[in-house]
Amino acid sequence: MKLPFSRGKGSQRPAKVINASILHSTFERRSIIIGTVQGGIGVLLAARLGYLAIAENEKYRLESESNRVNLTLVPPRRGWILDRNGAPLASNRADFRVDLIPERLADPEGTIDQLGALLGLEPTRIADIKAKVAEARGFQPVEVASGLDFEQFAAVSVRLPDLQGVVPQRGFSRFYPTASSVGHLIGYVGPASAEEFEKDPNPLLVTPGYKIGKDGLEKQFETDLRGVPGARRVEVTAGGRIIRDLETREDVQGQPVRLTIDGPLQDYAARRIGLESGSVVVMDCRSGDLLCMASMPSFDPNSFSDGIGGVEYAMLREDERVPLRNKVLKGLYPPGSTVKPMVSMALMQAGVDPEETVFCGGGLRVGNRVFGCWNRRGHGAVNMAKGIYQSCDVYFYSMAQRVGMDPIADMARRCGMGQEFPLPVTSQFYGTVPDPAWKMKKWGREWQTFDTVNATIGQGYMLSSPLQLAVMASRLATGRHVMPRLTLDTKPKGFDNIDFPAEQVEYVRQAMSDVVNGPGTAGRARLPIDGTLMAGKTGTAQVVSLSISNGKSGPWKYRDHGLFIFFAPYDNPRYAGAVVIEHGGGSGAAYPIARDVMTFLFDPAKGLDALKTLEAGWGGTAQQRLERRYAAYAAERGAAVSRPPRSEAAIFDRVEAEARVAAQQSQGIANEVIAPRPEANPSSSPAAAANPATGAAPAPAAAPPAVPPADAVTTATTTGSVPQ
Amino acid sequence: MNSSTFGGSTSIIPAPIARQPWEMMIPVLLLTCFGGLVLYSAGGGSMEPFATSHFIRFAVFMVMTAIIAAMPREAMRVLTYPAYLVVLLMLLGVEVVGAVGGGSQRWLEFGPIRIQPSELMKPAVVLAMARFYETLPSGMIGTWRSLVPAAGLIALPIGLVLMQPDLGTSVAIAFGGVVVMFLAGLPLWWFLLGGGSLVAAAPLVYFFALRDYQRARVTTFLDPESDPLGAGYHIAQSKIAIGSGGIFGKGFNEGTQSHLEYLPEPHTDFVFATMAEEWGLMGGLFVLAMYSLILWWGTKVSRDSHDRFCALLAAGATATIFFYIAINLLMVMGMAPAKGIPLPWMSHGGSSMMTNMICIGLLMMVNRWNQNAPRRGLTN
CATH class of the missing domain: 3.90.1310.10 (Penicillin-binding protein 2a (Domain 2))
Incomplete structure (x- = not known):
């Protein structure tokens, strides 16, 4: 199409040329153009339709199916x-x-x-x-x-x-x-x-x-x-x-997972811990099976499955007994006197004759310092057995001075302390076995005499978990390198690996039996079952110096930890274990629990009777008390709680970090001599009625000494009046 | 070139029936019936709520079409400008009612009838333009007098419709008007210049004149993947429906995209997708063929016209119908931005059917005039 009339000065003349005829032919031409454009679009549409329906049919049919289904x-x-x-x-x-x-x-x-x-x-x-x-x-x-x-x-x-x-x-x-x-x-x-x-x-x-x-x-x-x-x-x-x-x-x-845990025993032990904060570990020392790993107080896993609620989290967080911490694996405590049987093994391996005696006059003078025994009046002549069952500190101070720290530290590791076990758990703490090399590396200081003294009575830098104490009890009881296992499809291990000669094992077994059944420190731990004798060793671990707390009363977090390791029957050990009660005020809080747990193992009915009586006094089972506390807490604080962390991982990272910090608590007094506290009353007769160790014990008659610990030897307190 | 080829002089069929333009009527009837079938499926396999009202509307508008088709030539010439003015005033009325009532609306209510004046404006503009160029002396083509009044006739309603705001209808009105101007013989370079400046102005319009939702439609059209769950969802689902139909479709009443509500507006804007899913490529080609026959007939009516008014009017009416078809089909196949433009004789909706039937009525009217005065000449 030409543009004859477009522009130029001469547009006036061509404009006259436009007439109806020209317009009509323009119309004819242009209508063909428009028709062509329309037809073109029609062809385009048909082509597009064909492309979608044929070439891309497969793709769109799939998309339509994925929409629909x-x-x-x-x-x-x-x-x-x-x-x-x-x-x-x-x-x-x-x-x-x-x-x-x-x-x-x-x-x-x-x-x-x-x-x-x-x-x-x-x-x-x-x-x-x-x-x-x-x-x-x-x-x-x-x-x-x-x-x-x-x-x-x-x-x-x-x-x-x-x-x-x-x-x-x-x-x-x-x-x-x-x-x-x-x-x-x-x-x-x-x-x-x-x-x-x-x-x-x-x-x-x-x-x-x-x-x-x-x-x-x-x-x-x-x-x-x-x-x-x-x-x-x-x-x-x-x-x-x-x-x-x-x-x-x-x-x-x-797939199901079969554990070595004994369900009823686990439940019994957890309930038996009662109002205390602590853990109970029981092992089958013929197979290494972990029968019970109870840690209380705890949370109800049923109520966590929809996420940890704000109120629930706040309640658990505010509890100083840390219900979110698994104390069996992540509670670290100074083992206290429970290490003495292990130290005895180290002494015998180092050539000390168990019948050799040391005179205990209530303290041991080394150079110009005096290290006190828990019994400020002294034990008189003490051999190794008496050192164990009377828990005489002076005997071990004296012998440890002779053999040095290294054999003792080696033995501690051999018995499981400071070790990690191949168990299917998310994490386990392995504590500390101090020796001169360790102290130089960690603190940059020379090993001191008082460090050995502290270590031989399981204080100072020494830290272990309840699981390690239970493994130690099994290895001492059997003389074999028992490895714990948690699932039935793993092989028992360590039984072909003999740690100790039979006569040494028997000597220690007898001494530990005497702790309970003889003239020892835990007479009330005797099993109420004829013919079955339990052996054990008490321990009391201080967490603060004597000048801050007497360890038995006052603020809960300053009270002593109570520990007890045990096995039974003493002459042919079948079960071994450990009980640790945090801030229980001494070993008296721990061994009644061990006694009842072992009673339940041998005679469930008798064990349950003892528990029923106790739970009546505590206000129901652990689960009932937890639910009641939650209801009360929610009613009181329900609206005012802050949000829990968004992810569970954050919650448990925090719990673990706090557990590490808590484990450092007792190291605050490791730089000085730790004067052991008077132990539980060794002369008391086996109690017929179980006595709940609530930790709310009244203060002992005599006020705690306000003098430096090294001089405590002169201010002996009575031993007979220590309440449980 | 005789338009009444169908039946012709056969004595069996009475003359008044034989005289009707069956080559257009049959495709329109077939499309309407097919549309009703698709709406039956879109209604979940039921005549309600779409198919019945679709047929009723068609019947009502068929009567209206017959009335328009019977209009005498002189009356049409006299009534053209008044009709344009009335529709323009109605458009103004929409603005007034909208301003008083608060918020935008596009219709006026007269008792039970709800009228969308912008739809009426499409044929009204075509009529007015045809009338204008009929009366304009031939010598003035190419001068400003051939452009300014016509541009005013288009610009006034477009301005009012844009205020509603309804971009799609504005473009449709402009399209009809511009086609008439083009066929009236205005210099070609005016159109090239206009088209060029539109292309240049497009970015400015996009950034300053469009509302957000309109801008989203354009963006989505240019890049459908940018928002598969938002604005691009409609077109994506429409393409899935058409593409999954294949050659023969999933079968009547078996469309999953429409029945399971993946396809938006399966009975109005996306009725073609609903159809193509169930009837496949074959259904689509059938629909395209019917539209081709109708538009072919419209073009023929226009070219057979004896005077300028008839020719321009018929061409404008055909272009208006074409615009609906083209934009709707380009849209459902993912080649034009999503617009609220329904498909003639298939979509459920009264306004568009009214517009299309008015256009058909005008074409039939012109066709009748052509038959009654089979005089071939170049005079006015």
Whole structure:
């Protein structure tokens, strides 16, 4: 098409040329152009349609299918955790549950309030859920409630069209029949955190209702326990409404884990600890099986499975008895006099004749310093056996001066102190066995005489965990290098490795039996079972110097730790173990517990009778007391708690860091001589009635000495009036 | 070139029936019925709520079309400008009601009837433009007098519609008007200049004149992956529906994209996708063929016209119908930004059907005039 009339001065003349005829032909031409353009677009549309429908048909058919079909993972049932006899310590319970998918919520606040009203949730629980939804990343489901009854479940289900992002389902939830008794040992389960999902981007982890192990054995055996998820293919609308089921595949339950733990014993020991804070470890010293690893106070793993609530966390945090710390593995204590049988072994190995006597006059003078015995009046002539059963400090001071620290430190390590054991636990502390090289490296100072003195009575820098003490008891009792094991599918180890000659073993066994059954320091620990004699060794570990506290009264955190290692029967040891009571005020808090636990092992009915009486006085079982405390705490403080850390990992990192700090407490007095306190009354007769060691003991008759410890030898206190 | 090829002089069919333009009527009827079938499926396999009202509306508007088609030539010439003015006043009324009522609206209510004046404006502009160029002396083509009044006729309604704001309808009105101007013989370089400046102005319009949601549509069109769950979702789902249909479709009432609510607006803007999912490429080609027949007929009516008014009017009406079809189909296939423009005779919705039926009525009217005065000439 030409542009004859466009511009130029002469436009006046050509303009006259335009007439109807020209316009008509222009119209004809231009209508062809327009028709062509229209036709062109028509062809373009047809080509595009063909391209989409033929060339890209495969791709879009897949996308249409993935729109239409929703694959829902069915969380697998978790494998059970069984005790040595096949009884469940952790099982699954069928229940109805409700979860939220935060990213699908149109109105989070409104939906949660509505659910709260439907399910009758408490205000603190609703606040917890709101906080979790606010900080959840889109893909993480948030549990609203589990263990619902059918009416509640149905009430939510029928309102589902109005509750976008709410997922009610039938499923299984983890159940711990003995609740807080196994809290530290088994751990608990919970929904995967964002960090855990990043590490393992398995879609199962963000399936509503799926929980992973968060602590303890649940975390350690995660891969075994997990199982294979089932799947359900459903047809869904864009809004997520399910139209119909297409196909379902069953889940495969996870593998069970069989522990060496004796469930009833574990529960009994945990309950027997009572109001105290402490731990009980019992081993089968013929196989190394850990029968019981109780640590109390504890938490209820059942109530942790939907995340640690704000109120619950605040209550557990504020408790100075640290219910979140597993004291069996992460409590470190100066072992006190419980090391004396081990030191005796070291002395015998170094050539000391056990019958050689040392005169104890209440103290030992070395150079110009006097190191006091706990018995300020002295023990007279003391041989090794008497040194053990009367726990004479002077005998060990004197002999240790002769052999030096290194043989003792070697023996301590051989007996398990300062060692880590190949156990399936998330972490274990291995404490300290001090020797001159260690002190130079750690503190840059020379080893001093008083360091040896402190170490021989298990004070100063020496630290060990209750598990290590129990292993030490088994090795002393058997003379073999017993290795502990926690699962039945591992092999017993260390039994072909003989640590001590038989006659030395028998000597120490006899001396330790005398601690309980003879003229020793723990007469009240005698088993109320005819023909079964328990051997043991008491220990009292100071945490602060005598000038701050007498160790038996005053602020709880200044009181002495009470320790007891034991095995039974003494002449043919079957079971061995250790009891540690934090700030129990001395060994008197520990050995009655050991006695009752061993009684339960040999005669469950008799053991339970003793416990029933005690629990009546304490106000119910440990679980009942925990629940009551929670209710009271929630009523009092419910609205005012601060939020717990977002992830469980942060919570347990903090607990572990605090445990490390706590273990340093007793080292504050390691730079001076530690004057041992008077032990439990060695002359008292075996008590018929168990006496709860509540730690609320009145102050001893004589005031504690306010003089420097080195001079304490001159201000002997009475030994007979020490209350339990 | 005789338009009444169908039936012709066969004596079996009565003349008044044989005289009707069946080559257009049959495609329109087929499309409407097919549209009803698709709406039946979009309604979840039920005549309610879409299909029944679709047929009722078509019947009502068919009567209106017949009335328009019967209009005498002189009455049309007299009524053109008054009709334009009335619609313009109604558009103004929309603005007034909107300002009083607060918030924007696009319709006026007369009792039970709700009228969208911007829809009426599309044929009204075409009529007015055709009338204008009919009366403009040939010699003035190419001078400012051929442009300024016509531009005013287009600009006034566009300004009012833009205030609603309704970009899509504004463009549709402009399209009809500009096609008439083009066919009226205005110098070509004016159009090239206009097109060039539009391209130059596009970035400015994008950044300063468009509202956020309009801008989002343009952005999404240029880069659909930028927001697969937001603005791009509609077009992505539409393409999935069309592509998953394949050659023969998933079968009537078997579309999952539409039935499971993945496809937005399966009964209005995306009715073609709903159809293509169930009827496949074959259904799509059938629909395209029907539209081609209708537009072909419209173009033929225009070219067979004996005077300027008829020719321009018929071409403008055809262009208006074409604009609906082209923009809607380009959109559902992911080649144009998402716009609220329905597909003629298939989408559920009264306003667009009214506009299209008015255009058909005007075409039938012109066609009748052509038949009644089969005089071929170049005079006015």
